Amino acid sequence: xxxxxxxxxxxxxxxxxxxxxxxxxxxxxxxxxxxxxxxxxxxxxxxxxxxxxxxxxxxxxxxxxxxxxxxxxxxxxxxxxxxxxxxxxxxxxxxxxxxxxxxxxxxxxxxxxxxxxxxxxxxxxxxxxxxxxxxxxxxxxxxxxxxxxxxxxxxxxxxxxxxxxxxxxxxxxxxxxxxxxxxxxxxxxxxxxxxxxxxxxxxxxxxxxxxxxxxxxxxxxxxxxxxxxxxxxxxxxxxxxxxxxxxxxxxxxxxxxxxxxxxxxxxxxxxxxxxxxxxxxxxxxxxxxxxxxxxxxxxxxxxxxxxxxxxxxxxxxxxxxxxxxxxxxxxxxxxxxxxxxxxxxxxxxxxxxxxxxxxxxxxxxxxxxxxxxxxxxxxxxxxxxxxxxxxxxxxxxxxxxxxxxxxxxxxxxxxxxxxxxxxxxxxxxxxxxxxxxxxxxxxxxxxxxxxxxxxxxxxxxxxxxxxxxxxxxxxxxxxxxxxxxxxxxxxxxxxxxxxxxxxxxxxxxxxxxxxxxxxxxxxxxxxxxxxxxxxxxxxxxxxxxxxxxxxxxxxxxxxxxxx
Numbered sequence: 001x002x003x004x005x006x007x008x009x010x011x012x013x014x015x016x017x018x019x020x021x022x023x024x025x026x027x028x029x030x031x032x033x034x035x036x037x038x039x040x041x042x043x044x045x046x047x048x049x050x051x052x053x054x055x056x057x058x059x060x061x062x063x064x065x066x067x068x069x070x071x072x073x074x075x076x077x078x079x080x081x082x083x084x085x086x087x088x089x090x091x092x093x094x095x096x097x098x099x100x101x102x103x104x105x106x107x108x109x110x111x112x113x114x115x116x117x118x119x120x121x122x123x124x125x126x127x128x129x130x131x132x133x134x135x136x137x138x139x140x141x142x143x144x145x146x147x148x149x150x151x152x153x154x155x156x157x158x159x160x161x162x163x164x165x166x167x168x169x170x171x172x173x174x175x176x177x178x179x180x181x182x183x184x185x186x187x188x189x190x191x192x193x194x195x196x197x198x199x200x201x202x203x204x205x206x207x208x209x210x211x212x213x214x215x216x217x218x219x220x221x222x223x224x225x226x227x228x229x230x231x232x233x234x235x236x237x238x239x240x241x242x243x244x245x246x247x248x249x250x251x252x253x254x255x256x257x258x259x260x261x262x263x264x265x266x267x268x269x270x271x272x273x274x275x276x277x278x279x280x281x282x283x284x285x286x287x288x289x290x291x292x293x294x295x296x297x298x299x300x301x302x303x304x305x306x307x308x309x310x311x312x313x314x315x316x317x318x319x320x321x322x323x324x325x326x327x328x329x330x331x332x333x334x335x336x337x338x339x340x341x342x343x344x345x346x347x348x349x350x351x352x353x354x355x356x357x358x359x360x361x362x363x364x365x366x367x368x369x370x371x372x373x374x375x376x377x378x379x380x381x382x383x384x385x386x387x388x389x390x391x392x393x394x395x396x397x398x399x400x401x402x403x404x405x406x407x408x409x410x411x412x413x414x415x416x417x418x419x420x421x422x423x424x425x426x427x428x429x430x431x432x433x434x435x436x437x438x439x440x441x442x443x444x445x446x447x448x449x450x451x452x453x454x455x456x457x458x459x460x461x462x463x464x465x466x467x468x469x470x471x472x473x474x475x476x477x478x479x480x481x482x483x484x485x486x487x488x489x490x491x492x493x494x495x496x497x498x499x500x501x502x503x504x505x506x507x508x509x510x511x512x513x514x515x516x517x518x519x520x521x522x523x524x525x526x527x528x529x530x531x532x533x534x535x536x537x538x539x540x541x542x543x544x545x546x547x548x549x550x551x552x553x554x555x556x557x558x559x560x561x562x563x
Contacts (some may be wrong), residue, residue, distance in 0.1 A: 010161035037100045044086055044107050048114070051079045053178070054135055057142040059426045060360025062149070062518060065157040066474035069137040072171045083115045102560060103259075103423040106552050110427050113256040113510045114291025119147040120248065124175050128188035128231055131172040138195050138224070144206050145346075148361070155213045158203075162220035171229045177287055181239040189231045190259055191377060196224045201347060241482070242509045246478040249512060256513060257371060257431045258553035261477050267514070269522055270470040275492060276468060281460040295495055298461065299452055302390035308376050311392070315354075317344040317374050318398055322406045326451055332407050332543040338367075340410045345372040356404040358413040361425040369404055369413065372398075402444050403462075408437035408545070413549035425551025430513060432551050435520010438466055442521065447539070461495055465504070466517040468494040472508040473515035481508070523554045529562060 049056035050258045053064035093101060116124045123130045132138055142148075143158040162492070192471045207213035235357050244252065246263050253259050259268075285297035306314045319342065326332055345352060349372060358369040374392070402408055412433065419425045421544040441459050448458070474482030475489070483505060490501035507514060531542050542561070549557045 014321075015496040023257060033300060036105075037096060040089070041107065042130045043420055044111070044428060045092070047079075047082055048426075049111070051075075052135075052137070054139050054211055057139075057503060058135065058360055060148075060363030062157075063424075064327075065143070065154075066160035068069075068161050068168045068170070070139070071131070071168065073175060073176065076118060076124055080115065082117055083111050083118075085116070090541060095262040098563075099420065102552065103555050105392070105419050106423045106427070109255065109258050110423075116252055116255045116512070121244075121252070125177055126179055126180065127184050127510070128172070128176055128234075129184050129191065131169065131176075132188045132192040132195065134191075137168050138192070140203065141198070144203065145357075145370075146363070146368070148363060148366040148376075148393075155210055157337065158541060159205075159213050159216040162216040163221040169223050172227065173230055176234075178457070179237040179239050180234055181509065182240050183236050183242060183506045187506070187510055189228060190243055191227045192224060196221055196228065198349075199224065210353050230498065231503070234349065240483070242476070243480070244477040244512055245336065249474075249477045253513060255514065257429060257519075258555045259431065259519065263474060265472075266519070267474060268466055270474070270515070270518060273518060273522060274467045274471070277460050277463045278493070279459065281464065284453050286455045293370050294457075294461075297457060301395050302393050304395070304454075305389045305393040306397070307389070308385065311373060311375050311389075312342050312344060315371070315397060315401060318394075318401050319371070319405050322398070322444075322449075325506070326407050326411075327443075329447055330401065330432055330538070330540040332411065332445060332540055332547065334406075334411060334414070336414050338534075340369040340371045340405055342373065343372045345374040347377075350374055350377070351417065354397070354400050354404060355414075356409045358410060361413070361417045369410055371401075371410070395452070395455045398455060399441055399458045399462055400451075402441050402449075403437040407444070408440045409433070412436055412547060415544075416550045419548065419550030420490055420517050421550075424552055427551055429551050431516040431520035431523065432554055432557065433520075433552065434517045435524055436546070438463070438517045439524045465490070465494045466521075468496075469504065469508065470515040470518045473512055476508045476514050520554060521556075527554070527558050527561060530558075 020078075037440065049059075049061060049064055051069070051109040052071050056062075056064040081446060087108060090104055090111070093104055096104060121127070132137065140158055143161070145156045148154075177461070188360055199217055204214060204217050207217050238417040244292075250262065253261075281294050285292070285294040288300050319339065320370070323334065329333060340356065340358075345355075349355070352374060353373065354371070354373045356369060356371050359367045374388075376388050380388070404410065416425055418439055441462060445456055445459050472481070472486045476483070476486055486496070486505035487501050487510060488502050490496045494501070527546075528542055531537055531545075545561045546557060549560050552560075
């Protein structure tokens with residue numbers, strides 16, 4: 001089974017006085033070609049980093065520290081011109097190896113995705129999440145959560161970055177249209193308020209010992225407060241015309257994920273998965289609570305749960321159990337003895353259940369990864385604490401840990417750091433990353449990780465939740481599905497209560513490609529089915545080959561794995 005390509009070529013020292021002139025000329029021609037491609041690849045990626053210093057920091061490239069990024073109208077126009085020129089240049093391949101050709105196509109996909117978001121969706125003008133959402137230039141957490149440089153150096157970069165908030169948010173106010181999509185606006189307000197809490201809480205606490213940094217934090221908090229007020233004033237003009245429409249939706253999916261399927265094919269895929277998962281969930285529920293149905297059986301999940309004091313330690317032990325199973329059953333290679341560190345979720349992220357915060361693939365010093373689990377705070381009170389711990393029960397925690405850590409995101413990140421090109425390391429392809437983690441949940445059950453019907457029910461309910469995202473994504477953007485119908489889909493098919501169902505359905509409006517969890521999983525299963533025809537197939541070999549490809553779009557992974 002192919003292991004996704006040739007190693008990066010570095011230039012060794014050559015003695016050219018051995019008479020092998022023809023061989024030397026061929027070798028140096030190859031080196032010139034490889035170096036030339038690496039320069040092209042580096043320049044394209046640096047273009048992404050220059051336009052979004054936040055992206056560079058998340059990737060672990062700190063050359064752009066201290067910059068808040070420029071989203072002025074002129075900067076957006078300049079970036080679009082740069083993207084157009086790079087797409088023209090990349091359209092003319094010249095003597096590339098197979099691996100370079102794959103990377104060329106991956107870069108084209110990334111450039112087309114950005115071009116689509118900037119020019120077609122006009123995100124900086126229509127979506128306030130551009131300025132306040134995950135990965136925006138308001139995110140200054142990398143300066144304080146990882147010791148990649150001495151603290152004084154990081155604080156100096158932080159001050160410079162905070163000093164850029166005023167110009168950055170002025171661009172937001174100048175760019176954003178008077179009437180904005182209601183779901184995007186509401187989530188952007190929530191995100192900006194969360195950032196304000198983070199500035200006035202954790203960041204100010206870190207900065208207190210340095211007067212100039214503390215002043216910069218307070219000034220930045222004032223800028224964010226003004227931006228929240230600006231967004232609040234937009235509420236009366238907000239609209240619900242967020243649907244992309246079939247044609248734009250399919251073009252967006254093709255640009256971002258390189259998936260070329262029509263709406264009918266996508267609907268057929270997800271409907272088959274829904275039918276399978278619902279039938280199996282009903283079967284398992286009958287074993288847990290005969291005749292009571294899935295919703296009633298789910299209450300049994302909540303009976304076994306950690307305590308406040310045991311939660312972090314229980315998860316740490318759980319990860320060791322899962323990791324051992326992967327090694328013992330030859331599920332996949334684990335290329336490092338370094339574990340992700342299980343910690344209580346920081347206060348500013350306490351809205352999550354559990355999540356991996358992995359080190360960027362280009363990080364060289366602060367390479368630790370954190371697996372955050374939200375522990376009830378002291379001021380929650382007994383009832384809220386008990387409800388949370390019942391929700392975060394052992395089987396849910398175990399399935400979540402498979403997704404987030406082993407063999408999901410953390411293991412994928414370990415392999416990604418060793419991927420053989422920058423293009424395969426730095427970009428996030430959602431159908432590959434989330435598809436892999438979601439695939440792992442089902443695959444581990446099939447591999448015999450647990451025979452507990454409660455564990456399988458938890459896995460199936462999570463799968464049905466992702467199925468509902470797929471259905472809602474297509475419904476809202478291609479089939480004129482009303483938002484209330486989307487909410488009911490999550491309640492009826494996904495067995496969610498009304499509050500999380502409404503939150504999930506609303507996400508479909510501002511995150512149209514959140515179908516990628518299930519779409520990616522199903523594409524990986526299709527790829528595995530085809531790989532099984534290889535006489536040398538094994539599950540471990542398939543997984544290692546897939547992971548070695550890094551974060552390429554699945555159609556490109558497919559070409560490499562089946563080559």
